[in-house]
Amino acid sequence: MMLDSNADAKPEVRSARFALARELNHMGARVRIATVPPLDGVNGPDDLIAVGGDEAISSVLELAQPSPEVITAEVEAAIGEILAAKPNIGAEHMRRALDAVADVSDHIDRTMLEGRIAAAVRGVVPKDTIVREVSARRQEREARQQDFSSRNREAELRAVPVDAARLIEEIETFFADRAHLPEGAARVLSYFALNTWTFKLFDTVPYLSLESAVPGCGKSTVIRLLDALSCRSRKASSLSEAVMFRLIDAEGPTLLVDEAETIDGRSERAEALRAIAHEGYKQGGQVPRCQGEEHDVRWFDVYCPKTFAAIGGLTGALLDRCLVIHMEKAPKGSVRKSTRHRALHRDRQELVVQLEAYALQSSDALRRLYEAEPDCGYWPSITDREAELWGPLLIHARLAGPDCEAKLIAVVDKFSEEEAEIKSADSKIAKTIALLDAISTHPDTTFTPGDVVPTLAQSEAWGRTLAEVKGRNDDSVRISQAAKVGYFLRNFRLRGKKNGTGHMAYESAAAIACLSAHVPQNFPKSPKPPKPPSQNHCVIQLPGNNASLVGPETKEGFGCQSPESGDANPEPSDGQGLDLLNSARVAVAVLTNDEDDRTNSVMMEGEI
Amino acid sequence: MNLTPVDLQKFEVLGIGSELLEQACVERVTDGEARREYGVTLAGDMSGIVFPYFSPMDGLRRTCRLRRDHPEIERGKPRKKYVVAYGDRRHLYFVPGCAELVNDHSVPVVLVEAEKSALALVAGLNASSRSCFLSQWADVLDGGDASASRRAPTANGWTKQARCPILLSAVIEM
Numbered sequence: 001m002m003l004d005s006n007a008d009a010k011p012e013v014r015s016a017r018f019a020l021a022r023e024l025n026h027m028g029a030r031v032r033i034a035t036v037p038p039l040d041g042v043n044g045p046d047d048l049i050a051v052g053g054d055e056a057i058s059s060v061l062e063l064a065q066p067s068p069e070v071i072t073a074e075v076e077a078a079i080g081e082i083l084a085a086k087p088n089i090g091a092e093h094m095r096r097a098l099d100a101v102a103d104v105s106d107h108i109d110r111t112m113l114e115g116r117i118a119a120a121v122r123g124v125v126p127k128d129t130i131v132r133e134v135s136a137r138r139q140e141r142e143a144r145q146q147d148f149s150s151r152n153r154e155a156e157l158r159a160v161p162v163d164a165a166r167l168i169e170e171i172e173t174f175f176a177d178r179a180h181l182p183e184g185a186a187r188v189l190s191y192f193a194l195n196t197w198t199f200k201l202f203d204t205v206p207y208l209s210l211e212s213a214v215p216g217c218g219k220s221t222v223i224r225l226l227d228a229l230s231c232r233s234r235k236a237s238s239l240s241e242a243v244m245f246r247l248i249d250a251e252g253p254t255l256l257v258d259e260a261e262t263i264d265g266r267s268e269r270a271e272a273l274r275a276i277a278h279e280g281y282k283q284g285g286q287v288p289r290c291q292g293e294e295h296d297v298r299w300f301d302v303y304c305p306k307t308f309a310a311i312g313g314l315t316g317a318l319l320d321r322c323l324v325i326h327m328e329k330a331p332k333g334s335v336r337k338s339t340r341h342r343a344l345h346r347d348r349q350e351l352v353v354q355l356e357a358y359a360l361q362s363s364d365a366l367r368r369l370y371e372a373e374p375d376c377g378y379w380p381s382i383t384d385r386e387a388e389l390w391g392p393l394l395i396h397a398r399l400a401g402p403d404c405e406a407k408l409i410a411v412v413d414k415f416s417e418e419e420a421e422i423k424s425a426d427s428k429i430a431k432t433i434a435l436l437d438a439i440s441t442h443p444d445t446t447f448t449p450g451d452v453v454p455t456l457a458q459s460e461a462w463g464r465t466l467a468e469v470k471g472r473n474d475d476s477v478r479i480s481q482a483a484k485v486g487y488f489l490r491n492f493r494l495r496g497k498k499n500g501t502g503h504m505a506y507e508s509a510a511a512i513a514c515l516s517a518h519v520p521q522n523f524p525k526s527p528k529p530p531k532p533p534s535q536n537h538c539v540i541q542l543p544g545n546n547a548s549l550v551g552p553e554t555k556e557g558f559g560c561q562s563p564e565s566g567d568a569n570p571e572p573s574d575g576q577g578l579d580l581l582n583s584a585r586v587a588v589a590v591l592t593n594d595e596d597d598r599t600n601s602v603m604m605e606g607e608i
Numbered sequence: 609m610n611l612t613p614v615d616l617q618k619f620e621v622l623g624i625g626s627e628l629l630e631q632a633c634v635e636r637v638t639d640g641e642a643r644r645e646y647g648v649t650l651a652g653d654m655s656g657i658v659f660p661y662f663s664p665m666d667g668l669r670r671t672c673r674l675r676r677d678h679p680e681i682e683r684g685k686p687r688k689k690y691v692v693a694y695g696d697r698r699h700l701y702f703v704p705g706c707a708e709l710v711n712d713h714s715v716p717v718v719l720v721e722a723e724k725s726a727l728a729l730v731a732g733l734n735a736s737s738r739s740c741f742l743s744q745w746a747d748v749l750d751g752g753d754a755s756a757s758r759r760a761p762t763a764n765g766w767t768k769q770a771r772c773p774i775l776l777s778a779v780i781e782m
Contacts, residue, residue, distance in 0.1 A: 020719070
């Protein structure tokens with residue numbers, strides 16, 4: 001019996017169905033009730049065929065259940081058949097009885113009927129087997145129902161009209177109306193929320209860092225807003241390592257971690273959480289853990305979008321994987337929309353349906369667009385980690401249209417600059433920049449860690465570290481301070497040589513080139529280093545033949561671009577280059593653009 | 609068959625092709641034809657699409673139901689959209705081609721609420737989906753031994769004993 005979807009809502013239809021089912025059952029028919037799902041625009045089976053096709057109607061028939069009014073009678077009949085067939089009970093008898101019992105929804109009724117079947121087949125089939133078989137049938141049925149529900153939902157969502165550009169604007173307004181955000185942040189949040197619904201299409205997923213200097217700047221509010229719009233969002237302020245990787249593996253949620261200051265700590269737990277977060281921003285990111293009594297190694301998938309809200313923000317590698325929104329207190333008297341639970345629940349409904357529909361309808365187009373991206377990227381100016389983080393969001397923008405793309409690119413530029421500034425405050429990066437500065441100002445072509453200690457001691461990044469060094473006397477303090485710098489330099493795998501005094505000496509040019517590659521690009525306050533030999537003209541025509549010497553390739557990053565390539569600081573630096581050039585130990589001769597250096601260039605050619 | 613292209617398109621959306629409609633003798637009637645040919649003599653414009661009801665036993669037309677093009681509107685909702693001949697009672701609607709199946713006790717019967725649903729169900733269950741459908745339903749129905757207790761329900765039995773106002777059926781061949 002497959003009546004219209006409103007059958008349950010109409011008492012007279014319900015009672016008529018019951019009467020008919022009872023009558024048919026009395027006649028010996030086996031009655032099943034097939035329920036047409038109450039979808040938009042669907043009343044009868046004909047409407048369901050129009051919306052969901054033949055497959056939908058087949059699913060409805062497959063999931064037909066016995067009428068509750070007659071189910072007990074069916075089980076009784078099945079038990080009667082078993083008793084009549086005894087002792088020659090066939091598999092068919094058992095199958096029918098088990099199917100009938102599995103259809104009983106009430107747990108107590110079901111348990112009693114299982115007992116009755118067990119009594120009927122005592123000595124032939126153990127009761128455990130009956131219970132297990134009934135349970136397996138119910139699970140299978142539930143899985144089929146779940147599958148059917150999701151297919152129905154999919155059919156519904158495919159019919160929802162979605163305008164991606166408008167949706168992005170609406171989400172942006174949703175955030176902007178409810179939280180005090182810096183310029184461009186609402187747009188970033190909009191794309192982030194959008195991407196949570198489709199992140200599995202991409203190789204990377206950006207994290208979000210909500211940071212503020214003091215409490216009360218609205219980080220938790222933004223977390224609540226993201227919770228309302230993100231896909232399978234999970235909000236947590238206290239996470240253990242096990243909860244984190246098991247939750248991500250099981251659900252692939254959007255993880256919203258409030259009060260994330262602890263993650264940036266030095267505890268074992270913080271390190272474990274960080275390790276998972278570091279791994280989980282790339283598709284296929286997994287962590288191994290032992291599981292079960294046999295200690296089997298299992299790999300847990302940890303790839304998912306994550307948001308961290310912390311006073312003071314994040315540092316290190318985790319910061320590097322985040323889009324950073326620096327929040328400030330809202331001005332007094334500013335009025336925003338309510339973020340209470342009920343208000344959010346009400347306002348989010350339509351947007352979530354749109355987001356779901358967008359994810360379903362646009363996934364193929366997004367995948368094609370992503371796969372067709374050239375090696376240099378659709379946006380060549382956005383490279384490396386930035387490309388990994390912003391790429392997925394820009395793909396959404398590109399799909400939404402050129403206007404959306406242009407607006408997001410403007411936001412990317414602004415955020416990249418701000419993020420570079422934030423990263424520069426990170427202690428290791430700040431120390432690297434200070435060290436770079438110190439090496440640049442060092443007059444010789446080689447330096448020992450001890451040579452740069454006096455300069456570093458004046459810097460903010462190193463001052464405290466070096467001041468805390470203790471020793472028996474000044475000499476031992478100086479040695480310890482130099483050791484600190486030496487240990488730090490080891491991170492960069494620089495090759496040094498012991499000089500005449502037995503100290504490790506490094507080549508300045510090589511050190512500058514190496515360290516430059518480790519500080520953020522577009523760093524707005526970076527010191528102006530001397531141009532290393534390779535950064536000016538790289539090719540010298542040797543007199544007498546047509547051979548040329550080619551210098552090392554220009555490295556990206558801190559001050560290494562040639563003026564022609566659009567260097568932010570094209571002016572020549574403070575003459576350090578000349579010292580390098582005059583040295584016989586510089587491997588490759590260099591010509592500069594500056595008039596004053598031309599003579600030196602000639603000299604160099606002569607020397608060569 | 610005199611259905612208009614618009615009618616055909618509406619049926620096509622439900623998966624009901626013109627061939628099936630022709631077999632079911634679904635046709636468009638004017639107000640005069642409805643009154644003259646089908647005995648639908650209620651007040652108002654009776655033009656619309658008629659679904660004739662044929663007996664699977666003798667193939668004769670028993671009655672019909674008419675879907676009116678211009679039903680009266682009451683409080684924004686159409687009233688008397690589907691009508692039957694004056695004084696008629698309810699009948700079962702059997703889809704075309706089920707005559708030889710009604711006496712086969714192993715054939716599953718699907719009861720739906722409207723002629724369109726019955727036709728759509730028959731049309732929609734194409735070869736592949738039908739086999740899928742039947743594989744699931746075989747479990748339910750393979751116990752259909754022709755014992756005395758499994759009498760085939762009759763239209764009269766249903767209508768009289770169940771007092772159910774919604775008796776329209778589609779019969780699906782196994």
